[in-house]
Every structure is written in structure tokens, then in C-alpha cells.
Amino acid sequence: MAELLVPVDHALGDLTGQLTRGLRAAVRAGRLAAGARVPATRALAAQLGLSRGVVVEAYAQLVAEGYLVGAHGSGTRVAPGVAASAPARPAGSPEPVPDYDLKPGTPDLAAFPRAAWLAATRRALAAAPHGRLGYGDPGGLPELRAELAGHLGRVRAAAAGPGEPVVVDGVAQGLALLIRVLAAHGHRRYAVEDPCSPGTLALLRAYGVDPVGVPVDRDGLDVAALAATDATVVLVTPAHQYPTGVVLAPRRRAELIRWARSNDALVIEDDYDAEFRYDREPVGCLQGLAPDHVVHLGSLSKSLAPGLRLGWAVLPARLAGEFVEAKRYADLGTGVIEQLAFAELLSGGGFDRHLRTVRAGYRRRRDALVNALRGHLPAAEVRGVAAGLHLYLELPPGSREEDVVAGALARGVRVEPVAPMRLSAGPAALALGYGGLSERRLARAVELLAGAVDGA
Structure with a gap:
């Protein structure tokens, strides 16, 4: 013994x-x-x-x-069944961070304009009357809603009056509130782009929506396939489709608006990273074409930081009141100090200056990633390079996604497989984010990824 x-x-x-x-x-x-x-x-x-x-x-x-x-x-x-099988990771604790994280969806958090944000907060708090710190309109502070309307009209060609944008805690909350409102109007059948964000799929299902996948090709959402479904709501990312990176073609944009009008349907536009377009000015949002049939959702998660939990929704007039009431009973409104600071950053031009700075840096990183992929993985197809903070890599024929992902992680590189984003089968592919790594580290990450592809 x-x-x-x-x-x-x-x-x-x-x-x-x-x-x-x-x-x-x-x-x-x-x-x-x-x-x-x-x-x-x-x-x-x-x-x-x-x-x-x-x-x-x-x-x-x-x-x-x-x-x-x-x-x-x-x-x-x-006794059997008493000993722990393995120590569990504490709930909420962060996952281990790989050496090279190419997971899409996060900007360069080191680029957050701390000095400008602190200065905007100080100015806003110094000027704000005491009453601003109490319970206010659950739709958001009037000054921020007015600044947002001007900003979205100028940079996204949105059709929104000063009081129309509703301030929410990010796109996720906006979508959750919208599902609740639309259910009261009989909208329970949603179409989504196939592939699309796994987080979006999970959110829809958590709120009782069974999404219907609609194929995406090189022109974006296949509107003819959408029309063949019984969906009355469609969720799209037209400025930079997630994850393929396709920009919805002009013909498809027109077809989508016609579908919404002829079917009294609704288009939900997730404008998640439209600020970052590298070949020309960003394409205007869909909401500006059909304000009565499009809900426009946006946030600061890609342009500033997801931790701010600050976003907006622009809705058709017939839904706006119910949406604000849903927001009221969800949390009584978004944090006031963050709203004051962002309104000040918008009005003083600080937000535009920040976007110009980080856009140039992201373009350099995009170029470094694309060049490295073409050098080390010439048999893979790179798409979605015109905009955003990620690109789409279709792996060489015969590659197995799960083997490449596991092999990359074993080499210290985290990449995002596309299979969990699909509702139907598709080619092996990865979504590669480049917001958080320098050009040199991106090049090294691709060297290691190429070894994973070769070894898979």
C-alpha cells in the first residue's frame, strides 16, 4: 500500500x-x-x-x-462519483491567450484614444447640468442622439432626424430588444446570411428565433433565395458581409429593398465595421434607401472598444416608440457619462480624427497579412480585403478546417473556423482578424499558420 x-x-x-x-x-x-x-x-x-x-x-x-x-x-x-475529474476554469475567467491571436471581431485596444476620451469626459461633465445625471429618456440623451443623427447622415448616408437614433448597449442589446418588439407584430421567421456570425446565430436562438440560412455569393446575399423562404425579417451585413467580406452589390441592394417593400418585410442592417473601407469611400447604408423597411444597428465595438457597450438603432417610425419602451424596461437607459463623453467626442471632431488615424494603421496591417498569405499560402484564396478588420481565407482543396485550427493553435496561433458560422455545408475556410497585431507579428503568424496547413 x-x-x-x-x-x-x-x-x-x-x-x-x-x-x-x-x-x-x-x-x-x-x-x-x-x-x-x-x-x-x-x-x-x-x-x-x-x-x-x-x-x-x-x-x-x-x-x-x-x-x-x-x-x-x-x-x-x-466512493465512486466524488472525486473531481478536473479542476474547472472559474466562471468568467479569461481563456489562455495565444501568442498570435487572429480571432476576428476585436480592434486594436491599445489604439483607444484615452487622452481624447478623458478630455471629452471632463468637458462634458463640467458643462452638464446636475439633472443630466438622473434618470432620463431611455432612448438616450438628446445631445448624443442629435450628434449621432448628423454623424450617420454624413458618413453612412443614413436618413435620421436629430431625435431618431436610439442609444443602446451595443448591437447585441439592440437586436435582442428588436426581436421582442417584432414578435408583437407577428415577425417570428428570420432569414440570415449563410455563413454569418456565430454570436448572432446564438443570440437569435436564445430568444426563440430559428434562423433560416440564405446563401451568400460574390455579390452578397442571394435575394432570389431569400424570396423563396417564408421569412418576414432578414438580418444582413451589407457593407462588409461577415465573414466572407463581400460588399452587397448595387443590383442586390435594389432587389433586397424591393423584396422588403413588396412583402411588408423588414431588413435589419448590422453596420458593424463600415467605418473601415480601404479602396474608396464606404458604401452608404441600406437604411438611407428605405427608412420605413430597414433597421440600422451600429456600435463603437470596432471603432473604439467593445467594452464601452455603446451603440445605436435607427428604426422605422412605426417601431420606434415600442423599441424605446422595451429599452426602458430592460435597463432604464444606457450609462449617462459614456453618452456625454461620446457626444462631446463627436461634436469636437475627436471621433473623426481617431477614425482617420486607425484606418491608416489597419490598412497597413491588412496589406501585411495579405502579402504574407500570398507568399506562404499561394494555394489559398483571400477575399474580403476591401474593408473591415478581418479577411476570409478559403483553404487549399483537401484541407480540413478542424485540423488546421488545431495545428495552428498548437503553434501558438488562434484562428477562427468558418464551419460554426454555416447553416449549410461549405468550403473549408478561416476568418482572420488583423486588428490586434503589428505587421511583423502578422507575418510571423502566417508562417506558423502555413505550417499548420501543410501539416493538416
């Missing part, structure tokens, strides 16, 4: 309690596996310098608690 290492300090007294706690901890931690035989009472007493009565009492307590079981002729053993 192997020695059972349980610490017992004679100077502390309560020897039975010490032994009981030590044995219990050993079982819980798995050091004493289920079914393992513990030492006989005489043997353990001799090993630890205890009286046999102390060991007998400790064993009896643990049998009573269910940690140990005693059987005549076979000694005392660890």
Missing part, C-alpha cells in the same frame, strides 16, 4: 478533524481516485503517528458523508 500523504500537525490538536479534512480534500482533488483502497486503520495510524481510534473515527465520518465506502473483506475504498 502506497503512503497516504495527509498533513497532520500534533501541536494544533483536533487530530480527528485534521485527518478528516485532509482525507476529504484528497478525495475531492482526485488524489484519491474513485475505487482506490485507503490504508488500513492500523497502517495509517502508524504512518502518521496517531492512535488507531483517531483514524477509525475519521474513516467513520467520511463513510457517513459518502466520501468512503466500507465493504466486509475488501477494506475501505473511495
